Structures are given as structure tokens and as C-alpha cells.
Amino acid sequence: MKIAHQNLVWQNFANPDFNDLAFLKDELKVSNQVLAELVSSNKRSKIEEYEKYMFLVIHFPVFNERTRQTTPTELDFIITPNSILTVYQSPIPVFEDFFNGMQNTEIRRQECFKSSGWLLFCILDKLFDSCLPMLDHIHEKIEEIEEQVFQGKEREMLKEIAIVKRDIIDFRRTVKPQRSVLELLTKKSARFLKEHLDIIAQEVIGSEIRVWNILENHKEMIEAIETTNAGLLSYQINRVMHTLTFFSIIIFSLTFIAAFFGMKIFENHPLTQNSQGIWIIGGIMLTAILVITLFFKKKKLM
Numbered sequence: 633m634k635i636a637h638q639n640l641v642w643q644n645f646a647n648p649d650f651n652d653l654a655f656l657k658d659e660l661k662v663s664n665q666v667l668a669e670l671v672s673s674n675k676r677s678k679i680e681e682y683e684k685y686m687f688l689v690i691h692f693p694v695f696n697e698r699t700r701q702t703t704p705t706e707l708d709f710i711i712t713p714n715s716i717l718t719v720y721q722s723p724i725p726v727f728e729d730f731f732n733g734m735q736n737t738e739i740r741r742q743e744c745f746k747s748s749g750w751l752l753f754c755i756l757d758k759l760f761d762s763c764l765p766m767l768d769h770i771h772e773k774i775e776e777i778e779e780q781v782f783q784g785k786e787r788e789m790l791k792e793i794a795i796v797k798r799d800i801i802d803f804r805r806t807v808k809p810q811r812s813v814l815e816l817l818t819k820k821s822a823r824f825l826k827e828h829l830d831i832i833a834q835e836v837i838g839s840e841i842r843v844w845n846i847l848e849n850h851k852e853m854i855e856a857i858e859t860t861n862a863g864l865l866s867y868q869i870n871r872v873m874h875t876l877t878f879f880s881i882i883i884f885s886l887t888f889i890a891a892f893f894g895m896k897i898f899e900n901h902p903l904t905q906n907s908q909g910i911w912i913i914g915g916i917m918l919t920a921i922l923v924i925t926l927f928f929k930k931k932k933l934m
Contacts, residue, residue, distance in 0.1 A: 633645075633731070633735075635731075635734055635735055635741070635745075637741045637742075637745040638745050638746075639714060640714060640715065640716075640745045640747065640748060640751065641714065641715040641716075642715070642716045642717075642718070642731075642734070642745075642751060643715070643716070643717045643718070644717075644718045644719075644731050645717070645718070645719045645720075646720060646723075646728075647720070647721050647722075648670070648671060648719060649671055650667060650668070650671050653667055653670055653671065653719070654667070656710065656717070660684045660685045660710070660712065661682075661683070661684060662682075662685065662710070666680075666682075666687055669687075669689070669708070670708050670710075670719045671719075671721075672721075673706055673721060674689045674706055674708075676689075676809065677689050677690045677691055677809050677810055677813045678813065679813055679816055679817050679820060681820050681823075681824055684712060685710050685711060685712045686709075686710075686711040686712075686820060686821070686824055687708070687709070687710060687711075688708065688709040688711065688752075688813075688817065689706060689707075689708050689709075690706075690707055690708075690709070690756070690810060690813060691704040691705065691706050691707070691806050691809075691810065692704070692705055692707060692724065692727075692759050692760075692762075692763070692806065693705070693763060693766065693802065693803050693806040693807065694722070694723075694724060694725075695766050695769065695799075700795055700799070701798065701799065701802065702766070702799050702802040702803050702806070703802065704802070704805070704806040705720065705722045705723075705724050706720060706721065706722070707719075707720050707724060707727065707759070708720065709752065711748055711749075711752055711821075711824075711825075712748060713747075713748055713825055713826075714748060715748060716748050716751055716752055716755075718731075718755070724759075726758070726759060726762035727755070727758075727759060730755065730758050730759075747825070747827055748825060749821045749825040749827050749829045750827075750829065750832060752821070753829060753832040753833055753835075753836050754832070756814070756836045757832070757835055757836045757839055760836060760839035760840050760843055761839055763803075763807070763843045764842075764843065764846075766803075767803075767843065767846045767847065767850065770796060770799060770800065770803075770850050771846075771850060773792075773796050774796060774850060774853050774854055774857065777789050777792050777793060777796065777854075777857060778857050780792075781857060781860060781861050781864065786861050786864045786865045786868070787865065789861055790861070790865075793854060793857065793858050793861060796854050797854055797855075797858070800847060800850055800851050800854060803847055804844075804847050804851070807840065807843055807844055807847065808844065810840055811837065811840050811841070811844070814833070814836060814837050814840060815837065817833070818830070818833040818834075818837070821833070874928070878924070878925075878928050881924055882920075882921055882924055885917075885920045885921070885924060886917050886920070886921075889913070889916055889917050889920060890913075890917075
């Protein structure tokens with residue numbers, strides 16, 4: 633797919649193969665290595681400058697609602713003074729909407745198609761801004777978890793906390809390396825494209841920093857909630873252990889008293905041969921229960 637406006641061309645390729653991009657070898661002398669990287673996946677972001685073009689690899693987080701997981705999605709650029717070529721293997725809904733909107737709206741083309749460098753940073757700014765709704769989703773989930781924790785659902789929230797932490801970790805792993813690439817891109821684009829793009833470049837870097845700061849805040853929030861949740865669970869376990877200890881001591885005490893008066897030396901003793909003796913032994917048992925209960929109350933163990 634192609635958009636042409638004011639002597640500037642933006643070509644977009646979704647999941648192309650090697651033959652789809654072979655024309656770049658003739659037009660820009662793109663090497664086979666770069667072509668191979670365009671049709672495969674790169675684990676790290678980078679920018680490389682060649683004689684006729686710049687090659688940019690950058691990653692953006694995409695949230696999968698079905699798996700509830702954020703995955704890094706690669707977007708590749710071939711940039712020349714008069715054109716931009718974008719390539720991606722996995723769907724990037726926000727990017728696709730941006731491209732389609734650019735095709736259908738003259739005003740948006742006028743805003744972004746000032747130069748190839750300006751268009752490049754417009755695309756990047758849009759993609760980083762698209763991270764904010766995903767971060768809002770994480771924030772809403774954190775608030776929901778916090779509310780559930782204080783409603784006594786600590787156990788149920790253990791898995792939810794782990795899912796949100798994984799989401800934040802994946803998001804951070806995707807976003808963090810992009811800043812150094814953006815800073816390097818700002819320097820290289822000024823030299824290669826011979827145009828001043830500091831204003832919009834700093835806006836893009838600012839968007840990345842804003843995303844990173846929100847991520848840091850979310851990380852601190854979920855870690856604080858996790859600590860609180862662990863404390864509440866520990867308190868509940870301690871209460872259960874105190875209760876079990878209390879009943880265990882009572883049962884042991886009553887068993888001991890019954891076994892003591894059941895020994896052979898008490899076989900013909902008057903205490904065990906009349907009804908009064910039974911009441912006395914029962915009174916001893918009740919006294920033992922009362923003493924144990926008062927001890928636990930005094931020590932605030934129940």
C-alpha cells in the first residue's frame with residue numbers, strides 16, 4: 633500500500649516476503665542482509681545509516697486481551713529524503729489505523745507529509761501515545777485488585793497480581809531500549825536528512841519518557857499492593873495457627889486429665905466410684921479450659 637503527497641511517498645508492507653522487497657536492491661542498493669532483517673524478526677531495536685537510506689528497527693508493546701499479555705511488536709523503517717517504507721510481520725492495530733486514516737484524510741496528510749523526517753517522527757509519536765490507553769487499562773486493573781484485597785479476597789488476588797506484574801515487566805522490557813534509539817535517531821536524521829527536527833523529535837522522546845514514568849508508577853503501586861496482600865495473608869495464617877494451637881492444647885489437656893484419672897491407681901478410688909467424683913473431674917477439666925482460654929486472651933493470641 634502506498635500514500636503519495638507533495639513529492640513524498642510512504643509505502644507500507646504487512647508481512648511481506650523477500651521477493652516483495654526485492655525492488656529495494658535496485659532503487660536504494662539495499663543489501664541482502666538488510667532485506668533479510670526486514671522479513672524476519674529482530675530481538676533488539678537499532679538504527680543504521682547507509683549511503684542512500686537509514687534502516688530503523690523499533691518495538692512497540694501490543695496488548696492481547698485473550699492471553700492478557702503484552703508482547704513486543706517490531707516495526708521496521710527504510711528512510712530516505714523523499715520516502716519512507718514501513719514493514720511489520722505481526723499486526724499493529726494502532727499503526728494500521730494511522731496509515732488508513734492518512735490515506736483517507738487530506739488534512740492529516742498535510743500535517744504529517746512535510747518531509748520524510750517529519751513523517752517518521754509523526755508515526756513514532758502516534759505509536760508512543762497509543763501506549764497510554766494500555767497503561768490506563770493496567771491502572772484500572774491495579775485499582776480493582778486493591779479494592780478486592782481490602783474486601784478479604786487476598787488469595788484470589790495472588791494470580792491477578794502476578795498477571796499484572798508480568799504485563800508491566802513485558803511493557804518495561806519493550807519500552808526501555810527505545811529511548812537510546814530515539815536519541816540516536818534524532819542525531820542521525822539531522823545529519824542524513826539535513827533538516828531540523830528537534831522540536832518534534834523532543835516531543836517523541838518526551839512521549840517515551842512519559843510512558844516510562846507511568847510504568848514506574850504502576851510498578852511501585854503493584855509491588856506495594858503485593859506486599860500488603862502478603863501481609864494480610866500472613867496475618868490470616870497466623871490467626872488460623874493460633875486457633876489450631878488453642879484447640880490442640882485444650883484437647884491435649886482434656887486427654888491428659890482423662891488419662892490421668894483413668895490410671896490403675898484410681899481404679900478403686902472413691903473419686904472415680906461415685907457421681908460426685910465424676911463432677912469433680914469434670915470441674916477440673918472445665919477449670920483447665922478456662923485457664924487456657926484466659927492465658928490466650930491475655931497474650932492476645934485469639
